[in-house]
Amino acid sequence: MRQTTRLISLGMALGLSAGAALAQVESEDPIKLTLHDWTGQFITTNIMAAVLEEAGYNVELVQADYLAQFSGIESGDLHVAMELWATTAADAMNASIATGNTVSFGETGMQAKEEWWYPIYMKEKCPGLPDWKALNACAELFATAETAPKGRYLGGPVTWGGYDEERIASLGLNYEVIHAGTDAAMFAELEAAYQRQDPILMWIYSPHWAPIKYPGEWIEFPAYSAECYTDPAAGENPAAAYDCGKPTGPIYKAGWVGLEGKWPGAAKAIKAFTMTNEEMGAMVGKVDVEGIPLEDVVDEWMTANEAVWTKWIE
């Protein structure tokens, strides 16, 4: 992998050496970018790393937990987190920014969506979908021995939040939430169900490879509004909050407050980084569905988008 990146960067360096020689960087110390546990984030981070390297910076990729990383960022052990989803990390990120040791680097341009989801073959078995009002009629279909007579909804890890228990209560759904421990467990169930074409109703998020590999649809809940989550009077059920769908939100970048002082050029490039959902979805699909090595996908993006990223590091 290093071989290819190196060849490409060598080629770039030779090609560009006449005009823009490798920029003189402010500090040789490696900038530490965090890696978590999903492919999209690997791609975003590797692209950012490759771009920073093109600008002459030294980069290190560090495995760190999605939420635990904030303590590392605050202390300056870690420098950049490339994907902070408004849907799952907003509270932790804002708390970290409030300490004064973390700063936001803006939005990535990608929009996070999280919602109840079912595979497309369920539409025949439960004709009312994707409208949420059809769910109760199909509860038996989605039930298992553990939850019967209630339908079974496979939720994300407890730490992801999401207010699904509250949603079920306030919308009067005849369902029970079973929390998976990790997203690996969640998608293992999806794969198994898909192989058998069995009913499954679960939490899916995008951009992710699952909705690319397995065609399916999102449940259409009453549209989200901030009041719906805080004010019982708003939304479908006048007596309860959380009686609507989940919010969508931007995916942010953030990092250590000292980054801008130490590597101003890098900070500028990180702030400039943007990507669309479609671009990301296609790349995630290449890695997870087609099995192309991640490095090759990143290299391919770098070659195809040279005009884009050279602007970030000008």
Next chain:
Amino acid sequence: MMGPQALPGPYALMRPRALLWPALFAVSLLLALLSVQIPAWLLRPPPTLMIDLAGATSAAMKWLVEDATFGLFTVKEATRAIATLVEVPYDAARILLVDGITEGKGRRATTIVPPISWIAVTAAMVALGIYAKNLWLGLLIGALFLYLAVFGQWESAMTTLASILIAVPMGVAGGLALGIAAFLSPLFNRILSPVLDLMQTVPTFAYLVPILFLFGFGPVSALIATVIYAMPPMVRITTLALRSIPPELQEFGRMVGCTPGQQMRKVLLPVALPDLMVGVNQVIMLSLNMVIIASMIGAGGLGFDVLNALRSLKIGAGIEAGLAITALAVALDRLSQALAARSGQGAVVTGNWTRRHPKTVAVLVLIVVTGVAGLVLPWVQTYPKEAMLSTRTFWSDLVEYINVSYFDQIEAFKDAILINVLLPVKRFLLALPWVWVLALATLAGWQLGRARLALLCLGLGLFIAVTGLWEQAVTTVYLCGISVIIAAMIGVPLGIWAAANQTAGKVIGAFIDTLQTLPSFVYLIPVIMLFRVGDFAAMIAVVLYALAPAVRYTAHGLRSVQPELVEAGIVCGCTRWQVLTRVRLPMALPDILLGVNQTIMLALSMLVITALVGTRDLGQEVYAALATADVGRGVMAGLAVAAIAIIADRLITAATARARARLGLAGE
């Protein structure tokens, strides 16, 4: 030693005291049925009782990281200095095995001198195998390392090996030092003993967050967590080995005028060496057990490959990387066992250094030759991609085949157990009033170990109650309890079979070795695909992991029953079945109980992994705390797990001692 007394038979059940527990069980059932009428404060520990220990722990941690100081420097500066110190040998090992000497920093680094080639590393391991035992061991280890190369696991395996190479000496040296100190000072021993209990029973995830705070993000924190996890057996074995040295030898050392230092270095430690090597072996195996968890906080290597493959459901890739960990574990295990058997002997060869160390010379020459040749012929340096093999599609096809063809049967079986066993037991346990459970635990402690044990059970139970984790703790007891019973039901017969038949013994031995070293995460994903997220999948994972000691200790206990007793049984005209049930099994009971005890410990240590499936027990608390970097919450849940483990351990140890006394076996 007393001769064997009357064998315990059905008479034992006739004593009135034996009716006590069935009666208590009946009362429990009644209480569970009545639980609706029982006031809430009797059913669950009332909130007024709870103490915010988690908050206090978090605050203490914050103080430790931010403000605590030794005067000249802060605690954090000290821990960071240690981290830098540990990083030096780790980097050196990485240079030798993975990175080579590079220029530049971070990902831009370019290699100047390559790392040791795969051929040279494999040859060095073969040479070590021949040195430790014989050609066969050398060939076995060579084959295992070849697996790493052929299946494309080389670079990751060397990253893992590099961290093992650093973690093991640290664990051994630390264990040795603490063990010697405990041997020399009884007071220190008394203080250390409960600390070791905690180190062995608190789930690793519970202390990962504090370690991350203190030592920073990256491989060093992972190394330190590994050392904490792997060190306790070394401490225990060191103290035990030194204690069991005959006093005459110690006298002898003093008589010839050894200083205390010489006494330790020249007399005691050499004598204890074979035992100490058993400890080294334990440290190696436990370090490898930590590979997956360590990779979650930045260790990289094979653990990261397993996690990463399974997260994108590449089952085959996950199994291959998992088997690479098993291969590494088996190679290092056999090697260290052979070295343990060898220690203390070894022929003296004379001549100059090269004459005395032909294998070392050969390996050094090979390192240089392959290093130079590798510059021209890339396949000498790195195993060529074209020649790699993969069984990936086979594994995922296999799981898909089972899933599609047999799911209905699997589901029916699962539902039957779930509805008839798991759910009723869970409801029963959760419906018991906490005061009653506490009373039962205390009573069991009193019966088996009088006031001391009763107080211990009561104290630890109260601790769980005041942390506010009662419900999670009961769920933990339910999940682990059922898993241990099932593991014992499978493991004890397997152990009996293994003891009765040599071939079966070998096959079963290899099977449980693999189960224990293969990271549980590898079989967790197929298990979820076949059994869905839920208690059943978690139970299967726990049973698979915790099976091994039940099998091993049963087989060991049966094999070590005195032959005269078996003879006596045969002479008395017992059938084979009677010999087994009336003589061998009762005599092996203490060993079997010990095995069950170990099974419980392993089941509890699997909690964190089952949290990845999605349970609602203490493991989930610990895991959720890790995900939210909540130090106090994680530590409290970890201590609650430790409390359960210690109660179970002490009760069973006391029961074992009683069984031994009754059978007239020498106490420990």
